[in-house]
Amino acid sequence: MDLTPTAEERAFRADVRRWLGANVPRDDLKTLDERKAWHRKLYEAGYVGMLWPTEYGGWGRAPMQQAIVQDEMARLSAPPPINGLGIGFIGPTIIVHGTDWQKQRYLRKMLTAEEIWCQLYSEPNAGSDLASLKTRAEDQGDHFLVNGQKIWTSSGPIADWGILLARTDPKVAKHKGISCLLLNMRQPGVEVRPLKQITGSSLFSEVFMTDARAEPRDLIGGLNRGWEIAQTTLGWERGANSLGRVTRYAIAFNQLVRATKELRRGGKPLLEDPAVRAKLGKAYAELEVQRYAALRVLSALQNSDSPGAASSITKLSYTEFEKRYFELALEILGPYGQLISAREEFEEIDTSSGEPGTWATAFLWSRAGTIYSGSSEIQKNIIGERVLGLPKEVRADRLKA
Amino acid sequence: MDFAFTSDQQLLRNSARAFLDEHCKPATVRLLWDDPRGESDTMWKEIAQLGWLGLSLPEAYGGSGLGMVETALLLEEMGRAAYPGPYWPTALAATAIELGGSEVHKKRWLAAFATGDARATIAFLDAELDWRPEAARTRAEKTGKGWALSGQKRFVPWAHVADVLLVPAQGPDGLTLFMVDPSAAGLTLEPVPVMDLATRLVNVTLDKTPVAADAVLGAPGHGGPLLAALLRRGAVGAAAEMLGAARRCLDMAVGYAKVREQFGQPIGSFQAIRHKCAEMLLEVENSHSAVYYAAWALDAKAEDAELAASVAKAYVGDAARKVCGEAIQVHGGIGFTWEYDLHLYMKRAKALEPMYGDGDYHRELILRRVAA
Secondary structure, three states, X not given: OEOOOOHHHHHXXXXXXXXXXXXXXXXXXXXXXXXXXXXXXXXXOOOXXXXXXXHHOOXXXXXXXXXXXXXXXXXXXXXXXOOHXXXXXXXXXXXXXXXXXXXXXXXXXXXXXXXXXXXXXXXXXXXXXXXXOOOEEEEOOOOEEEEEEEEXXXXXXXOOEEEEEEEOOOOOOHHHOEEEEEEEOOOOOEEEEEXXXXXXXXXXXXXXXXXXXXXHHHEEOOOXXXXXXXXXXXXXXXXXXXXXXXXXXXXHHHHHHHHHHHOEEOOEEHHXXXXXXXXXXXXXXXXXXXXXXXXXXXXXXXOOOOOHHHHHHHHHHHXXXXXXXXXXXXXXXXXXXXXXXXXXXXXXXXXXXXXXXXXXXXXXXXXXXXXXXXXXXXXXXXXXXXHOOOOOOOOHHHHHO | OEOOOOHHHHHHHXXXXXXXXXXXXXXXXXXXXXXXXXXXXXHHHHHHHOOOOOOOOOHHHOOOOOOHHHHHHHHHHHHHHOOOOOHHHHHHHHHHHHHHOOHHHHHHHHHHHHOOOOOXXXXXXXXXXXXXXXXXXXXXXXXXXXXXXEEEEEEEEOHHHOOEEEEEEEEOOEEEEEEEOOOOOOEEEXXXXXXXXXXXXXXXXXXXXXXXXXXXXXXXXXXXXXXXXXXXXXXXXXXXXXXXXXXXXHHHHHHHHHHOEEOOEEHHHOHHHHHHHHHHHHHHHHHHHHHHHHHHHHHHOOOOHHHHHHHHHHHHHHHHHHHHHHHHHHHHHHHHOOOOOHHXXXXXXXXXXXXXXXXXXXXXXXXXXXXX
């Protein structure tokens, strides 16, 4: 056990810091072209596709190095690459399960953000129970005919391609009749409607597919194998954001402390109020524990222990912490915490959501974390069954099957 | 960067668990509840032979020269067994003598600790129960022969079996840490039974108790930093022991949830129970990260070692209380009975929660470091 960064890690971090210092855009990226150009620049510097094998255009780096890049980007509030979902798990899905043709056709353009990708999994009636999805892909011989509706699609309006889970066999048990297809988003049968979320912005969309077309060559991993493919790639994140996330929390903590020096109660700075101090001390202890846990995850990945179902513990831990953390911030800041446009420095923070924001935005965004990518309840089911070995619950849909 | 234990550390943990499973069964712990000393001399000598008592002492004094990570591994296993005895108070006092003692002190005490021939403890708390070292109210006056100490020390762990008491007191030069002979004149020991019957706490009264002129650790008036360092180390050790107790409670709860049936099914199949167990595991795993990060930071003299010690104590105190409490809830009625062993571990975690600085004390220390 030795938690000192190695000489290589320190040198790598110094390189990353130097490069970002010279290259992070000074102004907000406004247009799609500007965002694609920044993504491409990051890729060419070796900071996108870091875990991808070099034979597919990636950089063959270690999870720790990827985490260092994200950490340094968080330090500077650098804008994220535009094709994050593609790089993070759609590309790896194609690498693991795709055909040679698919790899040739899609991977390079994904890395360079020439083509933007989105995920078409959740449906209005298939959230936690994803396997009950209803979107159908009917085999017409020379193509699949796709009809249905997806929801919670990030990057919907700018996406060129989507990775789709659709029902190809309605007669078998629900998780056995699903296939994974790559869908061209630029076709008449695909309509994207932005969905306004509680923050007031629209980072997600609904996607309606009406007699849309998917090509047989775009089937991933064989007919009706979609469910297992989705299961194997959801945990591909590999600690990428583990350190950067905590750095963002720490930056926000410093801003919160600054705010408690400026805000006064009873003629004294709020920071001198013992009740406020106790709450801040507790929050910081939790924040530090998130950092230690992140190092532990990265160490396990380095020793090539796949975190497997234990990654559910990480996800549950930080998303639940994030909710408590921003609840506390708003409690301390009072009405200042609820401003939706910042006037003072302490009122604006990096929400890591891709939209600039205030404490209110961060507070609202924190509600999303315990819902997306498997809600906290789903994570607890996974932990209970696969880590603790508790018996499966008796479920109505299993009784029927 | 490597968070995994080395094979030697794994081996130490395995042998500690094997020994405690065999020699420190719940039945053994229960037998010692009624013992006036509360510990087994046989077990003490056995753990001395295993090298535990000299684990972190320098090799020159019969120790193994290992660090806080190894000590934390032992303490975690002791928490898991609700081990009754003065291991941690003695090991911590040994560190105090190692850090602040003269060559004569070290020769006199360190080898005796390593062989199991002596026990010791530190009397951190005064009557005001203020963990800040500078808050000590016990007075030290200079006499012709040395010092005379007067004051009240509260909740001193295992003082009734100690061969030497380390007592902080305010002297003419300021805060000083003294080595006091428990049989000296004017010193009285009053055991105060607490709910963990395997933890012994003792109130110590000193009334002009004589102390030799050279029985001082560090320079007179400079006891503050030494005591702060001991408190930090004590806090990390206590966190490790609470982690062990919490993990035992979690294991018992999960085991019970797999076999206990209600409504025709194991209760672990119900989300209400399963989700509780998942939350308990989350707290235990985060506590593991906090304890071993802090232990490593102390060994490595990392710049955030002081912060990490406070984080570990504050976090694990809350986490262990929650995990042990929820374990009782998962068990239902049987978890509330005297016969069932769950309360041994729950009470151990609870007994350590206020010691070596409670959560409020450490949260304030944390904030002082990060919100200057």
